[in-house]
Amino acid sequence: MAGRRAAAESPDAAPNAAPAGATPMMAQYLEIKAAHRDALLFYRMGDFYELFFEDAVQAAAALDIALTRRGKHLGEDIAMCGVPVHAADGYLQTLIRKGFRVAVCEQTEDPAEAKKRGYKAVVRREVVRLVTPGTLTEDTLLDARANNFLAAWAELRGEGALAWVDLSTGSLAVAPVARTGRAALLARLQPREVLLRDGDGDGPLEAEIAEAGAVSTPLGAASFDSSAGAARLQALFRVATLEAFGSFARAELSALGALADYLELTQKGRLPLLAPPRREAPGGAMRIDAATRRNLELTEALRGGRADSLLDAVDRTATGPGARLLAARIAAPLTDAAEIRARQDAVAWLLERPGSRAGLRAALARVPDLERALSRLGLGRGGPRDLAAIRDGLEAAAEIAEDLGADEEPLPAALADALAALRGHEALAGRLAAALAESVPLLAREGGFIAAGFFEPLDDARRLRDEGRGVIAGMQADYARETGIESLKIRHNNVLGYFIETTARHAEAMRDPALAGRFVHRQTLASAVRFGTPELADIENRILNAGARALELELALHEELRAAVLAAHAPVAAAAGALAALDVAASAAELAAAEDWVRPEIAESRVFAIEAGRHPVVERALATAGGAGFVANDCDLSAEAEGPAPLCLLTGPNMAGKSTYLRQNALIAVLAQAGLYVPARAARIGVVDQIFSRVGAADDLARGRSTFMVEMVETAAILNQAGPRALVILDEIGRGTATWDGLSIAWAVLEHLHDACRCRGLFATHYHELTVLADRLPALFPASVAVREWEGSVVFLHEVRPGAADRSYGVQVARLAGLPEPVIARARAVLERLEARDRERSLPDIAEALPLFAAVQRAPAAPPALAEPSAVETRLGALNPDDLSPREALDALYALRALLDTARD
DSSP states (O other): OGGGSOTTOOOOOOSSOSGGGSOHHHHHHHHHHHTOTTSEEEEEETTEEEEEHHHHHHHHHHHTOOOEEEEEETTEEEEEEEEEGGGHHHHHHHHHHTTOOEEEEEEOSOHHHHHTTOTTOOOOEEEEEEEOGGGOOOGGGSOTTSOOEEEEEEEETTEEEEEEEETTTTEEEEEEOOHHHHHHHHHHHOOSEEEEETTOOOHHHHHHHHHTTOEEEEEOGGGGOHHHHHHHHHHHHTOSOSGGGOOOOHHHHHHHHHHHHHHHHHTTTOOOOOOOOEEOOTTSBOEEOHHHHHHHTSSSOTTSSSTTSHHHHHOOOSSHHHHHHHHHHHHSOBOOHHHHHHHHHHHHHHHTOHHHHHHHHHHHTTOOOHHHHHHHHHHTOOOHHHHHHHHHHHHHHHHHHHHHHTOSSOOOHHHHHHHHHHSSOHHHHHHHHHHBOSSOOSSGGGOOOBOTTSOHHHHHHHHHHHHHHHHHHHHHHHHHHHHTOTTOEEEEETTTEEEEEEEHHHHHHHTOGGGTTOSEEEEEOSSEEEEEOHHHHHHHHHHHHHHHHHHHHHHHHHHHHHHHHHHTHHHHHHHHHHHHHHHHHHHHHHHHHHHTOBOOEEESSBOEEEEEEOOHHHHHHHHHHTOOOOOOEEEEOOBOSSSOOOEEEEEOOTTSSHHHHHHHHHHHHHHHHTTOOBSSSEEEEEOOSEEEEEOSOOOBGGGTBOHHHHHHHHHHHHHHHOOTTEEEEEESTTTTSOHHHHHHHHHHHHHHIIIIIOOEEEEEOSOGGGGGGGGTOTTEEEEEEEEEEETTEEEEEEEEEESOOSOOOHHHHHHHHTOOHHHHHHHHHHHHHHHHHHTTSOHHHHHHHSHHHHTSOSOOOOOOOOOOOOHHHHHHHHOOGGGOOHHHHHHHHHHHHHHHHHHHO
């Protein structure tokens, strides 16, 4: 590894390696590291970032790279490792994913300037940024189709607030939220990093942060001071008051101020270009808690990753910003019916115009990520490709605006707003188009990104730089003719610069007095001799200066163009947002056209009527597999303004599709209120303000929770929070414990949903005994998933029909799963005996016997009449085994057998 270090600096320490006796370079490193003890220090040395001491040990293990030792410090070898600068992003991504913070220390001085201070002077270095999970901006470190949020939680005098920012796009928002709603908001945002006041990291908060997939970062109390926070925001947005942005509570200012303070800390004074803070009013979005998001797999599948989630099934977007906006809308469906309809109007307009939609999507496919390019330029990390992205994006915006504006019919409000934001960028787009080359490099220091003809002094410098080869070739021909040495060559290296090289045999001719000493000897090698001339030195100087001058001029022009873009930050950001909104609308129309989805009617009432609804993810999976088509089903949970809302008690066997039916109706509600079309023949949905789901079984051993405990915790959250406008889906409540315990819990949960919550709901169960509650609970109605038996097997029809199922067909399903036939036969025999025993007592009798049920003050259903005893039972009841001789007992047994045969016949 030593061969790749910069020659001017070495980490080798002096024999006495105490800080006072350390080499200048090591002293500099230790001073910088002391200020960043909680981060790995990427210390720039030439073309590598080096890590030393414990940083090197940790990084080498995390990155699986070589760990070496070189030099001494306090008598110990210095551990070290390094990564190339050009490949640093990949290593940073790995470190951030594994929970590290990284301080990037760059050389902020030209080595030539350092040498002016002395031969052993150390190049000045500074930490230019702290890289943390929530502050990434590089495309290589981010998912183009997902936001990367940094959040901050603050609580003052019992009032809480959560603020969040995406540094890569500039979006900033805050919401007042109580502790009880904090987990749901964190689950919706899925931030990468959460700031909290040092000492506030209690157990529940840390658990919520971890469950959301984030890491926590404690800050001092000063960072959360609300008065200081207001001042930081005023400085950040260069305003004298925040009133133009809205009214913020102290907790909200505290959270926003902590974000601003952390950004200043991590970006080392280079504050990003942020949109004004947007305050999210309580109740503006459908409330979906963490467990429900997980169960419904809205943006992430249960097994992890985006594949097979609802978002994956509906995403047809053509751009990264569009994909991020779609994910945000699905994660936070609206509760404002008018705003939902405005989104639907945009989708409907594009759905009716296939040609316009196709043209729009083709244009969007060429649009780069304006949001992230703009953010990087604002932070000073942008390069020529980000300028080119702004150019290409604004040109596409003008093209799209022209196409949309050409339609004779008026545009819906959402499309008209987008059209207005896309216009008016001609001056900036024209300047960028004239200035930038068609193909540009990643880094400005590489040069070559300014178009020829844009700036005459640059063209002149380039001409001299590029034509230098021709000049040198001409001089070589002149020297060969003058000396008569045809093999003479002009060459170049980094030590001598340009020189004339000839063989040793021809060297004496170069020293001929007739040449008047024109050729000055510079170096003798084993096989060649090298000379120089004053003219060659002069042209070398001019060529080298021309290259440096050309790069200098390009860098200056880069800064001018960057400043021009930042001056137009607000309208460019608005155009980026408009392009994302158009992308979402066009993709939703494309999806509706391809999959035959319909526009749902959004109402203010508690209607919920779905005709021929389908599960979007399951339907796509079936289509991909080439199997049978999805069986559509209706669902009507429409409720009157007052009173309990309908509760559907769904029974049927495993594998029949109960869970699919439950989920599909919840997903249809999410899609509808996100402003999208839905997979159904028709749909009327009264605004749902909460969705709760308890589906599936999983344990949480890390927190000491069994599967049943997790089930009860989630059920408790639903019963304590669900209101009249909520939609609740529950699957197999009570199945994780003993039969009678589970039945009693399921019974009580149903009653509470009906009487206390009064919400629309679907309740799937294998407890067929619960169907008697339909006679006691007016809003409860039974339904079942139809099956058919054939030759001892069960055929699933996947149709939801009115009425209860008579049994669960568990043994038949077990047979389909491949259980051995002896096990199946034994299970049938045991099941017959258990069913015969249970028939001896009806559920109403049981209900009266159990205190939980008996305490419910309702008119009990009339018990069914008991059957008359059979002849076998009568004869058996008359026998007294103690009075029978062996012969009499045998005769009695034969007599009972005869009676049994007669009864069977």
